């Protein structure tokens with residue numbers, strides 16, 4: 001059990017939305033899936049339990065039919081393209097990046113196209129034409145080339161700045177502490193960040209709020225936060241958990 005004062009700010013903020021007759025849109029992305037695992041089963045079970053749609057960013061190079069067969073009947077799961085092999089091609093002093101850096105543009109785009117086709121083929125009903133760059137990083141110059149490969153949307157991290165050549169559906173609250181403990185971040189911090197995003201949207205930004213998980217490395221703290229989040233938000237009149245597909249659709253119908 002967590003101290004109720006920790007969850008209080010989220011409850012208060014959602015109450016404010018409810019009193020104003022407004023509904024916040026949340027969506028869930030989880031990265032690095034390759035094959036069925038116990039952690040994936042847990043993620044699927046928990047999201048299903050609350051009827052929350054989820055987008056799995058799957059690494060094309062290393063995945064195959066076992067995962068596709070496992071997800072075939074999971075109507076709430078959609079599959080996005082997580083780069084090609086999740087390999088780092090950045091220099092030793094640079095931030096990790098697969099999509100860009102010193103390699104030829106056509107090499108990178110060729111891999112992305114291969115990944116796109118492979119997942120499209122593996123997931124005839126679950127495939128989303130969305131690119132999720134590994135480490136949420138992609139060279140700016142590659143983005144205008146993505147629609148020609150078939151991508152209709154891009155998902156990285158942080159609030160969206162400006163418009164691009166394709167729909168952008170980003171994440172904003174990352175469960176993991178990558179640079180410190182490499183475990184789940186403290187509940188109080190994650191709730192604070194989610195509340196800050198909600199306050200920002202209340203002031204008028206229409207962008208939905210993306211929550212980012214990495215099921216393979218979730219520890220107790222990360223699972224606890226998800227459980228707390230689902231419990232507080234699923235079925236709440238001020239919250240709608242939406243699928244990435246519908247968020248992409250929204251943007252395409254506006255532009």
Ligand SMILES: [Zn+2]
Pocket residue numbers: 031032082086134135
């Ligand atoms: Zn990743």
